[in-house]
Amino acid sequence: MKRLFDVSVALALLLVFLPLILVLFVLVRVFLGSPVLFTQARPGLHGKIFNVMKFRTMTDKRDEQGYLLPDDVRLTPFGKWLRNWSLDELPQLFNVLRGDISLVGPRPLLPEYLELYTPEQARRHDVRPGITGWAQVNGRNNISWEDKFSLDVWYVDNRSFWLDMKILYMTVLRVVRPVDINQDGQATVTRFTGSTAPTGRQHSKGL
Structure with missing residues (x-):
C-alpha cells in the first residue's frame, strides 16, 4: 500500500511542479553552472547503495592546491534559498518513482556512516x-545526530499510514515556515563521527 501511495503522490507532484522544476533547472544552470543535478551515493533499504538526486546548491570553487573550499564558502545565497525552501529536494521525486526511496522515512545519509552506527542506530x-x-519534522539539522537516529528508529518501530500523513502535513508546515534548518553557526550539517553516549530524547514528540 505504501509503495502504491508513494508512486501515485510522486507522479501527481511531478505533474504539479513540472513548470517549477523546469524554471529551477534553468536558474541553477545560470547561477551555479553545470551539472545542474547533484548526485551522490547513499545507502537505502538494508544499506543497498543508490544515487540520490538533488539540484546543486554549491559552486566548485577550489583553493590554490585544487581542494574544494569549505561548504559555507561554496554555498551561494541562491543555493541557501533552495535549501531553506527544500526546493533542492524536488528531483528526489524521481528517486521515489524508481523505488530508491519513499516519500516518508529516515533521510538517506552518507555510505561512510554505515560502519559508525550502533546496532540500534543501524535499524534505520x-x-x-x-x-x-x-x-526532519522534529528538529531537522538543529538536533544532535544521536537524537536524529533515535527519532528514525522510533519511526521504524511505529510506522503507519497515518503517521506518514502526519509527517507529510508537518513537512508542508515546515516548508511554509522554515525553521531548524541548520545548527547555529553551521552553513551545512556537521559530519557524523560516531556516538559517544545514549540519548534521552522523547521519541514520541508531537504525538
Missing part, C-alpha cells in the same frame, strides 16, 4: 529512506 535502514521523516 530496516525501511526505505525518505524525502522527509520524523527527525
